[in-house]
Amino acid sequence: MRKIYLLIITSFLFVPVTFSQAPQSWTSADMYLALRKLNVLGSVLYVAAHPDDENTRLISYLAKDRMYRTGYLSLTRGDGGQNLIGDEQGIELGLIRTQELLSARRIDGGEQFFSRAFDFGYSKTPEETFTKWDREKILSDVVWVIRKFQPDVIITRFPTTGEGGHGHHTASAILANEAFAAAADPNRFPEQLKYVSVWQAKRVLWNTFNFGNNNTTANDQYKLDVGGYNPLLGKSYGEIAAISRSNHKSQGFGSAAGRGEAIEFFRATKGDQPVNDLMDGVSLTWNKVAGGETVSKIVDSLVRSFDLLHPENSVQGLVRLYKSLGNLKDGYWKEQKLKEVHNLIAQCSGLFLDATTTEQFAVQTDSVRINFSFNNRLGTDAVLQKVTVDKFDTAFSKSLEKNKNFNFSKTVYVPVEKPITQPYWLARKMEEGYFNVTDEKLIGQADVDPACQASIEATIFGERFTFVRPVKYKFTDPVRGELYEPLVVIPPVLIAPEEKNIISKGSNNFEGKLNLTSKKKGFTAVLKDVGRDKVDQVKIKYSPDNITFEDKNKTAVVDYEVQAAMDNDYYFAVDANNGRKDVFHLGMKEVKYDHVPYINYFTIATVSNRNLDLKIYGKKIGYIVGAGDKVPEALEQMGYEVTLLTDKELAKNKLNDFDAILTGVRAYNTNDWMNKYYDKLMKYVNEGGNLIVQYNTSSNIGPVRAKISPYNFDISRTRITDENAAVNFLKPEHPVLNFPNKITGDDFKGWIQERSIYHATNWDKEKFESIFSMNDPAEKADEGALIIAKHGKGYFTYTGIVFFRELPAGVPGSFRLLANIIALNKKKAF
Ligand SMILES: [Zn+2]
Secondary structure, X not given: OHHHHHHHHXXXXXXXXXXXXXXXXXXXXXXXXXXXXXXXXXXXXXXXXOOOOOOHHHHHHHHHOOOOEEEEEEOOOOOOOOOOOOOOOOHHHHHHHHHXXXXXXXXXXXXXXXXXXXXXXXXXXXXXXXXXXXXXXXHHHHHHHHHHHOOOEEEEOOOOOOOOOOHHHHHHHHHHHHHHXXXXXXXXXXXXXXXXXXXXXXXXXXXXXXXXXEEOOOOOOEXXXXXXXXXXXXXXXXXXXXXXXXXOHHHOOOOOOOOOOOEEEEEEEEOOOOOOOOOOOOOOXXXXXOOHHHHHHHHHHHHHHOOOOOHHHHHHHHHHHHHHHHOOOOOHHHHHHHHHHHHHHHHHHOEEEEEEEOOOEEEOOEEEEEEEEEEEOOOOOEEEEEEEEOOEEEEEEEEOOEOOEEEEEXXXXXXXXXXXXXXXXXXXXXXXXXXXXXXXXXXXXXXXXXXXXXXXXXXXXXXXXXXXXEOEEEEEEOOOEEEEEEOEEEOXXXXXXXXXXXXXXXXXXXXXXXXXXXXXXXXEEEXXXXXXXXXXXXXXXXXXXXXXXXXXXXXXXXXXXXXXXXXXEEEOOEEEOOXXXXXXXXXXEEEOOOOXXXXXXXXXXXXXXEEOOOOOOOOEEEEEXXXXXXXXXXXXXXXXXXXXXXXXXXXXXXXXXXXXXXXXXXXXXXXXXXXXXXHHHHHHHHOOOEEEEEOOOOOOOOOHHHHOOOOOOEEOOOOEOOOOOOEEEOOOOOHHHOOOOOOOHHHHOOOOOOOEOOOEEOOOOOOEEEOEEEOOOOOOOEOOOEEEEEXXXXXXXXEOEOHHHHOOOOOHHHHHHHHHHXXXXXXXXX
């Protein structure tokens, strides 16, 4: 097991980078497929809970063999999972997974949708899930997507009956089945009917599964072979699925390609069971649209006459088809096929329409230069008429010659009113279980809107078309080649408080630092009075209190001192020393990985201060980084000196200098070299040290006793997902509950997401002491969240308590408890 695991991890490093945002020109085979698709009027929506739940093989087959409009509605963005490639958690992980899913869909041909639901972490039952998701809101999102997408058939990955395990899984099936009727009912969510109409799908099918020990398939279910080979694409659907699924890199889902027969099983949970086909009873042709026969005939002749070497010869016919579609009565399929034909006209024409910048950022109150590059590569009859970006437009009447570049640039001003490029679901403060989105029309949308779009109008065979292209940041990386990344609108100054949570001991006076970064030349920032959540007489002193930046991308540090009387949350802002005194109050976060586009989002510059009754004992901490977490920063806030220990440092350092050594989350899962230091760490403990092991997962780890601990214990999958679960103190007199902080029930108030994961089990009862027992509702108590053994003169601790979540969230009890674990070896001779 261990070897396989390592192989997967290392393979990331050598996987060629497939991501590219460059404008993709279709091959003639893609165009031929898209032409044939024009005569298919069917749609399927797949519904599940997370990025990775979707059946990519089935989606590839439906989109590329059946040529249905195929969508995947993932209720969440996968914010709560474990991240195998970095330390991003929560909304940042959701941002990465959003892009991974979009990459997967570019491969398998599906369209991506999300609801507002937040992936708050593991949940054992749908009831628990619905206490956090607002059930009615998320149902309305599913209904909205169904009414917009109008699927003939809805497919769920999971059943409503719990075999899917995770509470989110079951909840996704419950909502999809409920939405089947609700979407068709005008009395349900009538406010949506301003924009969409009611929709009755034909049936809901559960795509049953065989996940090894969990087999829900049966012979009386409807069976479909999706293992075919598509010669136009040179791949089987299993091969396409593997490439698609391998985009889920943050989950380590590099997948092997499947070839040969591949049977999918289905059971109807709403509507009738299919007998001959998934789409039994659904008309899939133009016959269902009044006047559609003419369209169908034009498409047939376009397919027959398509010339692989000269797709441009089809353009005139496509323009005729476009006009013919325009004459139909308005409706779903008219709108849908107009879009497809529009796309085909651009692709068959060989038109290259590029709008790019050489800067990643368009800065409010500054200007940005946009470079346009057009090329009529196949010499279609095309006359450029007009180019519009925001408020700027230019008229032309220029015939685009065959394979000649037409380049020009334009500098545009970015007014302060131009919205920053914030993912819409992060624009407002979120609730615990869902994102706040006020604009109904945005619901379901997968990605952030582009900061700037160029509309390029051209006459093609006498008909006027507008091609809309996002303006992208384009550059050439010496290793990765030419890259296109999103253009991002940002404020002229960014504010980053150095600390997010400040712990002051004994009073609410505190000090800190702000980093101000200019994104514009010659910008003056004047620090404003600090905003706060609760009313309090606050005195704040800045040094300096105003800064003029000569150049952009310069960072200045401002020291501040606050005198206050209570715990509070503070908001920093600067005003620009201009006539209007524009105010800016945002910081920017960047997430960069090679396999997804650059991710940027904005956060309010805020600091929270807690006057915490926290005593610490000991000073020097060694921290062995595992999969990545923010515990070391929290330890520094608490007043410890933290040294990060890697393979090299562990080899050369004398461990006896450390009052305690902590291992980061999953350190034994992610660092193969931990084995080498077992003896050294045990010697350190034996001589009076204190080794604290945070959770590791049970699945990919060798014999635990030999590798982690001086005494026997195993790691289970037991977790306490209720963050309010009662905590019983089994050993009230134990030092870990008494020194230097007296731990009480109050210390377990205000926790987030969960209590603990991957508990210890089967420990040596002679050696280990268990400190707590806790349980989720309706489950029996477990004592494996925190176990401590004395070994020689020192201590060894294993804990599944989620310090890595609670400390960055500023939960007081988590600081106090961790301080006590660190103080366990207080009698150590110095
Ligand atoms: Zn899942």
